[in-house]
Amino acid sequence: MKYIALSITLFLLGCTNLTDLNTPTSGGTKNLAVAILSPSFGSTNELPFTLGGIKGSDIMSLIVFGGSTPKIAALDGNSWSVEFIESEVVPGQNVFSVYGKDITGKTVTTVYVTLTIGDYADTLAPIVTVTSPSEGQTISSSNLTITGTASDPQPNSTGVQAVYIALNCLACFKQASGTTNWSLAVRLSNEGSPQGLYYYAVDNYGNVSHTNSYTFQFDTGGTSDNPPTVSISAPSGGQSFTALPVAMTGTASDDNSVVSVEVSINGGAYKKVSGTLSWSTNLYLATGNYTAIVRAKDSIGQYSPQKSVTFSVYTNTGTGHPYYNGINPGSPTLKQDLNDLIDGHSSQSYDSLWTHFQSTDKKVNGKVWDMYSDIPGGTPPYEYTFVSGQCGSYSGEGSCYNREHSWPKSWFNDLTPMYSDLFHLYPTDGYVNGQRGNYAFGEVNSASWTSQNGSKKGVCTWPGYPGINPVFEPIDEYKGDFARTYFYMCIRYYGEDSGWSSSDGTYHATLLSWMEAMLRAWHTQDPVSQKEIDRNEAVYLIQGNRNPFIDHPEWVNLIADF
Incomplete structure (x- = not known):
């Protein structure tokens, strides 16, 4: 028999009873509280145990994430309960998240429970190893x-x-990034002297490994080690644009050679531009204020000091489509208005997607635009030819491409028309698609698997993630694409999701709070690209509807919740 010690933390906005969360609305006061009454704080209980409590009258359902699988709580009037058995709770710490949903399916209250198996004791120190540099190795770059x-x-x-x-x-000592697989970037000094490396690890139970050490050498062999320099020729600081694209140009130099120049917009991911000593890129941006940051990289991996420029864009090019005539962005019913607009698209057959991809997802070189293998500004590890590269079976990456439901089809139980909605279906490598499976998108520090273009699968590190399943993280350059895809799905199927399932990131067609926060961040960090603009137009010609958040990325901030 195992016992569990429970410590319970409640986030109820300071409420002391269920009436404290009465919320005035246009239709009257709503009671949206959730509380845990059992087990009591600090108590010790044997498995199986029942987690239970009370809820407000306007809480229509509760989902409990934790243990091995999410569970829907049993409701009895204003009481609720969930039973957990021994096979569902692993030794060590478990976090249970109780999500209270209102009649619309929106999460309105969250209660967290931290549970630890009482007879569990971790007495072994962790083991840490260094894979690079090796002992005695000579490093030629600082x-x-x-x-x-x-x-x-x-x-x-x-x-x-x-x-x-x-x-x-x-x-x-500095903390490395990651744990199972970790890394730390450093800059070496004192060339010609032995470099002493010291390292240790700490586990989640507080055990500390022995501090290990060895030495390696730092010698550039006389090669100049100065970092490169970069400059911006255009645009000028404070310049305003009323037409797209915004052309950025500049120069870079280095004692040895410049291998790449990269640009970041408003703190988003760096993206490689064309050229090195003389470089350029065209930016397609919505109306707004922007800061572009540029850096150069040399052949020994050094980055230049950053250069930046601020400018503004005031244009409706690409966003003033007559499709949106009648839409008032300031309307309190914008979410429903957009649903009414993009609803009822021309549904396509699933088989026809193979043909449609040839107009929606074609690179300039005619190859398949696969976001799970592409490396923007670089050379992808493999590319596919339309038709001949279709799956088929696959044994690894580079075998064939198939049809990826970026919003996994199991989340909506294979229902139509979303099963073949082109706005969330993309051609991707079959093997990478299989690795992603139906896991939620997320962010990963220590990857259990990494694709050849850098997409990762592993434990989610985004705050508030309620699941125990791994997540899939696409590369930075395509995070905004997937964020706007999900915003489209939430609006297109708003109120039409009664037959859908839930996931670690969604409740029917509604985003859980952690995923919504992450996708909003991705949307900001990776602005709309010309690829998305072109794809939006191509899908419009096929389905007759558009993704509003590609045409009007600023509308994301006008939607209170997705």
Whole structure:
């Protein structure tokens, strides 16, 4: 028999009873509270146990994430309960999230429960190793990324919490990025002297590994080690544009060679531009104010000091489509108005998507535009030819491409018309699509699997993620594409999702709060690209509807919740 010790944290906006969350609305006061009454705080209970409590009268359903699978709570009047058995709770810490939903399916109240198996004790220290640089190795560049792995040998371990690295200084430890697979970027100095590397790890139970150490060498061999420089020729600071594209140009130089120049818009992901010593890129942006940051990279991996320029765009080019005549962005019913507009599209057969992809997802070179394998500004590991590259069976990456439901079809139970809605279907590598499966999009520090273009699968690190399943993280350059795809799905099927299932990131066609926050961040960091503009137009010609958040990315901020 196992016992559990429970510590419970409630986030109820300071309420002390169910009437404290009465919310005035145009239709009267709503009671949207949720509380846990059992088990009581600090109590010890044997498995199986029942998590239960009370809810407000306007809470229509509760979903409990935690254990091995999400569960829907049983309701009895204003009481609710969920039973967990031993096979559903692993030793160590478990976080249970109770989501209260109103009649629209929107999450309005959240209660968190932290549970720890009482007879569980982690006594083994974690194990940490360095994979690069190796002991005695000579490093020729001052920019070095130290990498390695860490693990917790304890059976049913709570995992490694952090890895710490110090260079030539036992009082200078810094936390590495990641745990199972970790890394830390450093800059070397004192060329010609041995470099002392020190490292240790801490697990989630507080056990600390032995501090290990060894030395390696730093010698550039006389090669100049100055970082490159970069400059911006256009646009000028404070310039305003009334037509697209915004042309950015500049120059870069280095003692050895410049291998790439990259631009970031408003703090988003860096994207490679055309050229190196003389570089240029065309920007397609919505109306707004922008800061562009440019950096250059040399052949030994050094980045230049950043250069930036601010400018503004005031244009409706690409967004003033007559399709939106009658839409008032300031309307309090904008969400419903957009649903009414894009609803009832011309549904296509699933088989026809193979043909439609040839107009919606074709690169300039005529190849398939696969966001799971493409490397914008670089050379992809493989490319597919339309028709001849279709799956078929696959044994690994580069075998064939198939039809990816970016909003997994199991989330809407294979229903139509969303099953073949081109706005969320993309041609992608079959093997990578299989690795993604029906896992939610998320962000990953320590990847359990990485595709050849850098897409990752692993434990989600975004705050508030309620599941135990891994998540899939696309590369930065396409995060905005998928965010706007999900915003489209939420609006297109708003109020039409009664037959849908839920997931770690969604409740029917509604985003859970953690996923909505993440996708809004992706939308900001990766602005609308010309690829999306062209694809939106191509799908419009096929289905007769558009994605409003590609034409009007600023409308995302006008929707209170997706």
